[in-house]
Amino acid sequence: WQLVESGGGLVQPGGSLRLSCAASGFKLEYYAIGWFRQAPGKEREGVSSISSGGGTTNYADSVKGRFTISKDNGKNTVYLQMKSLKPEDTAVYYCAVYTYGSSGYPTLRVHEYDYWGQGTQVTVSS
Numbered sequence: 001w002q003l004v005e006s007g008g009g010l011v012q013p014g015g016s017l018r019l020s021c022a023a024s025g026f027k028l029e030y031y032a033i034g035w036f037r038q039a040p041g042k043e044r045e046g047v048s049s050i051s052s053g054g055g056t057t058n059y060a061d062s063v064k065g066r067f068t069i070s071k072d073n074g075k076n077t078v079y080l081q082m083k084s085l086k087p088e089d090t091a092v093y094y095c096a097v098y099t100y101g102s103s104g105y106p107t108l109r110v111h112e113y114d115y116w117g118q119g120t121q122v123t124v125s126s
Contacts, residue, residue, distance in 0.1 A: 001025040001115045003095050008120030011085055019080040019120060021095030029053075029073040032098035032106035034113050035080045037091035037122075046108025048080060049098065058108055063089075085124045092119040 007019040021033060034049040048069040049058045057069050068081040078095060100112030 001097070003097070003115055003117035005093060005095055005117045005120040008093060008122045010123045010125065012126050013086060013124055015085050015124070016081070016083045017085065017122060019082065019093055019095075019122070021078040021080075021117060023076045023078075026097075027073070028071060028076050028078065030103070032103040033071070033078045034096055034098055034106055034108060035069060035078075036094045036096065036108075036110060036113070037089075038094070038119075039088075039091040042091075044094070044110050046110065047093070049106035049108055050078060051106060052103035056104060056106075058106060060108060082122070085122075087124050090122060090124050092121050094119045 002024045004022045032051050035047040036044050037047050038044040047060050050069045050071050054071040066084045070079045095117050096113035097115040098106040099114045
């Protein structure tokens with residue numbers, strides 16, 4: 001199983017980026033996926049998650065109203081649309097498979113995820 005993140009880069013405050021998480025070796029339609037981020041010197045934190053069917057989403061308070069998670073099962077890819085970016089959003093962003101409980105209600109707890117991608121750097125700076 002493999003997840004590959006892409007779409008990161010350098011963006012000015014207030015700008016937008018769309019991250020992609022492409023899966024290979026398994027079908028995303030059967031699994032919940034989470035997005036996480038880790039800034040230098042900080043612990044990895046949950047950003048957003050989406051259920052296997054795509055009907056349930058979850059967001060950290062710090063990104064609610066600015067980030068949107070979505071899933072394209074046909075492309076076997078999960079997206080994270082990020083708008084109104086702030087310098088504090090700067091981090092390496094990772095996606096991972098929820099392996100702890102029901103795929104219908106994924107949490108944002110790091111230890112409940114596995115099969116992590118390699119990450120993509122997002123830098124928000126003027």
